[in-house]
Amino acid sequence: MSKERKTGAEIIWKCLEREGVKHVFGYPGGAILPAYDALQHSSIHHVLVRHEQGATHMADGYARASGGVGVAIATSGPGATNMVTGIATAMMDSSPIVCITGQVGSKLIGSDAFQETDITGITLPITKHNYLVTRADEVVRTIREAFYIAKSGRPGPVLIDVTKDAQQSSCEFDWEAAAPQLPGYRPDLSPKPDEYEQAMELIHQAKRPVILAGHGILVSGAGGELLQFAERAQIPVALTLLGLGAFPASHQLNLGMMGMHGEAWVNTMIQEADLLIALGMRFDDRVTGNLKTYARNAKKIHVEIDPAEINKNVRVDVALVGDLRAVLQELLEELEPCQHREWLDYLRKLKGDSAVRDIQNLPDSGHLYAAHVINDLWRTTEGKALVVTDVGQHQMWEAQYYHHETPRSLITSGGLGTMGFALPAAIGAKVARPEAEVWVVVGDGGFQMTMAELATMVQEKVKINIAIINNGYLGMVRQWQEFFYDRNYESTPLLNPDFVKLAEAFGIRSTAVKQRAEVVPAIEAARQHEGPVLIDFQVEQEDSVYPMVAAGADLHQMIRRPGVLVETAADE
């Protein structure tokens, strides 16, 4: 057994190395300086960000791209509070990150010392767990527990606040002796046999079943099991935004994204289903619309690792609480081949109805639409890029027009809807998967929230391509103003900088695209270029995302392009 005396600061890096960490994203400052001083003896690469929010999004992107844990580091006070948005983003999307913050000396806590803030108090409701470490000999166990908690069960962010004196003082470093002690933590629940039986019975009896697959498929690595399950049972698969990629888009059983901006056929199928099999999704309000009319005639099976999600929004008939992959494997043992020919024929008919409204099939008006840009990006990259999107109209268009075939090929802020997420998350994703072709799809509004991270990207020589979908508006807010606020475009028009010149100031190659014919050549050129490229796609200003289910409206009440309200058989 190796026991050596080390400072708390040195122990932090030793533990991170033991946890397999290769990269951290951070920003130094007074209270975390001992840790930064000790970094020189570590093999870990530190990515210097430009704002601590960026560090958390990078750690988040790193975690989502790799399936591992992302690490962000900041100092006390403002450094720590700047992390709050990124931590909340990771919490809502169950992303495993560990944030380490410096804290003032333990004797100064509570005295309103310079750059003191109660970050464990602040982050209490937005972390899976957090720690305040005041002694060097608490560091090892705390870090081991933090990593274990972050990645096990339903993953989530863990914050460790380490006082300056805990970093400076020394103790014996003994990894083995400091195994996690978490008597109350149970990430490994599993369903009971009779619950499996009830679920199987519902599945075998169903005439119009739909699978609702979410982020849990990616988290538990159950893509293969989902494919087997859907094929053997012949059940179409609808995906949540975060679930995109969990099921191949080109598969004949794929429905696509459900919910507020889901395709009409998806929501129609859900509303007319007699069985919903929810796999690793949480019936978010953006997915269900009005709960009173949501899939009224359907029995519901909910497979979910977090018991607190059961019956939260939608009352279910059978709940299987456990790891999704293990539960699907168990279900596959008993699953008989099924046929739902009528139901799938109905799907084909619905898809045909929708196709005629698709902007891809409308005559070319000479305008550049975001949908064109994203569809061309999909075609040009052969659907193989790792796309990181921000929040807003472009995010929904990406979900509709970039067809994801594999898990972890789309990274986006779903639950919290954090503008400014895309650029830093993409940097983290590229650091995690250097071989991947990474594209940022971002609006002109969200881009300006975190564009300082362009400097991080350049300093770290990270090759990513950035597609700004520039419509000169906070587009999604403008769309809501158009639909629900009498076109009162209050505070949504943006006077933007010249993004091309801006990129050039950072040393990034850049072009502006205004015509459809220029789209593919610009994307091709960006792919060929060795360094990062930014393309300013200046698209139609007042285009909207269709179809749309208004917030709280019935899921089958869709606003369709060009503004027609279509009601389906489910609405009686």
Next chain:
Amino acid sequence: MLNTFVVYVEDKPGVLARVASLFRRRAFNIDSLTVGRTEKTGVSRMTIVVDTDETGARRLEAHLYKLINVLLVENVTAEAAVYRELAMIRVTASASQRSHIMDLVEVFRAKVVDVSPESMMIEITGTEDKIEGLLQVLQGYGVLEMVRTGRVAMRRGGKAANGASAGADAADAAPASGTVSYSV
């Protein structure tokens, strides 16, 4: 409907804040919350009374389990259990009123624990109903001050609530993984 939870937690700094924060965050109203040490070192026991329906109670239980420091949660609402609360009441009492008040105190099996020229302090232990009853009859004399501890609860019968009375640390108080059922 009032639900009574017995919650075992690790005795660590900040655990009460985590539990309280959960109730606020999920918009549950705490009717009362008591916390104290248990027969096990490192384990504290809370009795929490919450006004919610059955679905809410199940969700709350699941949310409590999500707190890393929570070892065991039991909803004893539907179980045979003993509920107790302690109250101290200072009531106006002139020399001529004292014996009347002492009679009432006797009826409620309460105790007089302090007397001053103008007032008396009464201690009562019992269910909320009993305390309310005493309060009602004392109102006429003028209640000057009152403090109540909130409900504590313990299940009746031979079995200890945590099923491991011989254990000596936090680990024994937690049920093994997979034994907690979440059937709907």
